[in-house]
Amino acid sequence: MTRIALLLLAALVTSGCVTTSSGSADDRRWINQCIRDNADEGASRRVVTAYCACMVNRMSSNETRSVTQWERVNPRARRECSREAGWT
Template sequence: MVVGQTFMVTGQAFADSSDFSWVNKCIEDNKTQGQEDSVVIAYCSCMNNKMSSVETKSISAWEQSNPKEAKECSVQAGWQG
């Protein structure tokens, strides 16, 4: 568990402010989906990591045209339903 937490903190250290904005918007967009907060955060972070750094779409818009990545992140995050 400590390794995962260390990785997460290290990963966040390299994220820029736009990453945080995209992830926070995704969390807001998905807050009514009936998932645990940790699942939504993991999903949104995964999706953000799969997107190009020059992407202009929000995560929620990008997932619509990238169903393979959305499915991968759903599984990785433990999304139920």
């Protein structure tokens, strides 16, 4: 996903769910689940959405684990996406 797509996702956050034409329906489903999983982590919705989109982008299209499960075994991707999203 390009930076433009990430910015678009962040802009659409206020709608309550991610509904972009870029990315597959499966990607949007994973991103929305990740947003729900991280809702109580203290970051803004914009930051959480950018983080989740980054993580989904790094995951294989054949991945069956949730973002939450995948991030536990991929700490480098978690740190990089946190930094990119502004989640400090």
